[in-house]
Structure formats: C-alpha cells, structure tokens
Amino acid sequence: MAEFYYQIKGRMPGKEGSYSEWAWPPVFSGIVEAEGRKEAKAKIEEDYGRQFPMRVLRKDMDEHEYLLHIRELAPGDVYLRRRFLDTACKECGTPFKLIDKYNDPYADHRGPDYCSERCASAGKKRELLDFNLAAEGRLPAVIYQVRQKATGKVYIGQTIQAFTLRWWQHLTTPSDCKFHEALKSSPITDWEFSVIEVVEYPPECKNKLAYLTDRERFWIETFNSVANGFNTTLPAKISPQEPLDLEAAF
Template identity: 30%
Template sequence: MPKFYVYITDRLHDSGILGFGHERVFSEIYDAESKDEVKKLVLEDFDYMPKVREKMTAKVPETERFITSIHELNDYWHNIWLTTHMCKECRNQYTKLEKSKFRTGGSTEFCSAECQKQFNMRFEVASVDSYNSATVYMITHRPTGKRYIGVTTRWIMQRWWEHIKAKSGSPFHQLVLASSITDFTFEILEVFKPSEHDPYAREAFYISKYNAVELGLNSVSGHMQE
C-alpha cells in the first residue's frame, strides 16, 4: 500500500523564518490507496478542520486556519523520513519524522536541540586541538557507587556546573536532577594536551577501565569524532 507524508501548517502562526511562512503543527505518514483516502483519515484525526485544503492560494477563506500538504513517498523520501539515525550526544535512535512530529529541533545529527546544545558545550564548535589542555574526569554517585566518565577542554568546574543544569534526559542527568549535589564526588583522572592524545580515545579508555557503561552511568563507550 502506498505511503503518504502529511504535514499541517497553521496560518495564524508565523514561523519566524525570514518574516514569512506558517508554523508546522503536525506531521505524520499515512498508509492509503489515494490522496482522497488520506484526506478522510486526516479529517478523522482533526475533526475540528472543516475540510482538507491542500494548497495555499488567495482564494482560501480567512476562516480556514489550517493548510494540509500531502505527498506520496517514493523510495528517496521514504529514506529521508523513516531512516533511523543515532544522536551524536545521547546516542538514542530517532527518525526525521519523529523530529518533525515532536518539533524537538536541532540539526540532523542530533535528536533534539537540547542534545546539540550539550554536545557543543562539551567541545564547542572549535577543534579540541585549539585548546591547551583536555581533562578526563569521573563523577561518582555516592549512594550507588555508579560512575560517569567524561572529557572536556573547558574549565573543569564549568563542566561540572553544566552537568548540574543539564536536562538532556540521559540516565546520568536524570540522576543528577533527582539527587543532592553532595551525593556526588568529582575526580580528575588525567590532564593532557589535545595535540598529544586524542581526548575521545582517552575518554573511551577510562570508560572501559571502570566499566562505566554496564556498571555505571555512561550511555555509550565514548564519543567518536565524525
């Protein structure tokens, strides 16, 4: 059965992009035999819409707030919307359709704008080679003994503060938010020049050494440079 990509825009909300456009309020993929069948399915899901208006024209009455776009998916667009990606920060899997449906934001390398922000805070946009030193650190949750290993080229206490304020949804940050700051210890494992050692490789070494994925709070065995 053919698949159709559907998105609905709200005429009353400006997207803010270059001063024009409308806010996209819904995205979904429907299995249907034709566009007419898709229109019926959309109206079932959005019974407050008087009809499915596919094109934005001067003839659209002001009372019709929502505009619906319907596109049959070929192989190319099927891959665009439904291919599974892995977030560069939290390593959770997502599709472009899910990002569109839930409007999580962020570039295509991240599942959300929050994850992209956290990743950039760790290493910013610049190459780690532009910094004088890198630090591998370990945060231990006292009540459970579970460890989190990280690496940063930023001021180390600033990195700790970023963890305290983060809302990425990762198991580690959820535990931080649910705990007292006194429940954690913060240790420096190694300091080195990024020009002499790969920070990501050193982080991965200590994550493996302390088995911080299976027995700790790391989600993955280290960040890969891509």
C-alpha cells in the first residue's frame, strides 16, 4: 500500500477586480495510506466529511472554498517525511513534529530547528555566544553521554564545540555506526543527553587533544560502553606529554 502526501489549500479572496488565489500555507497537510490516488482522495473526503476538487479553473475559484492536492510519497523522500518525524528542539530539546507547526495557524515559529520563536531567539543568541567563545578559544571541552532510557545503555563522546550542537549533529547527520543506528530505531523521547565532565587541562599538559581523548577513554571504560553500550571502539591510550599520532588516536 502506498503513502500519499496531501495538502488542503483554502481560497483567499482576490482584491477588487482580480481573481481569488489559493492561500499559502495550506489549511492542513497530512499523509494517508491507499492503493492509489482515487482511494486516497476518498479516504481524505471521508475524514473531513466533504468533497474536495483537485482542479479548479481560475474563473470558477469563487465557487470553491478548498483545493486538494495529492502526490504519492516516495520511500526516499526525506524532505517531506522529515516533517512527520519527531525532531528535538535545538535549544530546549523538546520533541516536536514540523507538520504540527505547519498545521497550527497560531504557531509562532515554523522553522525546522526550534519548537518556538522563544527558543529560536535564544538559540540564535547562544550560537553567537558560542561562535565568539570558540573564536577566542574559550569554549570548554566536554565529555558527554547519551543514554537510552529503555536499556540504560550509553554512548560516550567528546567535543570542543558547543555540546548542544554536538547532540544536534548526532540527530541530524547520522552515520551507520551502531550508536546512530540505535538512535534511528527508537523515538527521540527515549534518549537523554548530559555532560559528565567539563575537561580542565593540567598546567603540564602539552597535548590537549591527547588529554581530552584520554578522558574520553576513561569514561568509556567506566561505563563499559563498547561491550555494553553504543561506542564502537575504545580510543587508543595516548600520553598527553607526547606528540599526538592522529591515526592512533582515532
């Protein structure tokens, strides 16, 4: 059975002496499963208790309040399917569906990254602050964990970026590693992100990246997150007092 993406557009009266137009954004958008477009249309009309035209001549627009548009949703259509998936707000972490914001006429923010205008504003300020801190070398390195609530298993990582940005990257640009496969297999509400160490480099440290990797290794071993978690490998043990071999470190 195929999936069909549909939009119901409302009529917007034209100015004096001009034709009406179909308003944007649509009144409602959704997905319906059906054997074909005809069955999809019938299901939508049954749900709404009314019939919808799928084509209206401009001269006849004043006779119709709504217009129905239907298209078959391809399995690989990531752009449209993303609208129906839970997304974590980049600022507060609250899960939301983009399609719910599109369908809510009172939504104050319709972008894909934040749940509300308040979070969008705060996020932009935070990104500017993080950018300034990073440019000045004042953004602290951290070790973080991502824990799956259902199993208690964790993934341990390190970052010198804003840690909220690192969590966002895991969610939006997944690879085929076992951690990202697990992320994709359960709802976002099943996961929690936390910082477990803000790394402070000792005065005698000659190689900060080696020291950071050593702290990551410590926590991976502490949680046993390779054998009983979502880390794929254990970072090589490197002395912070020696030059770093990047290939050995990662």
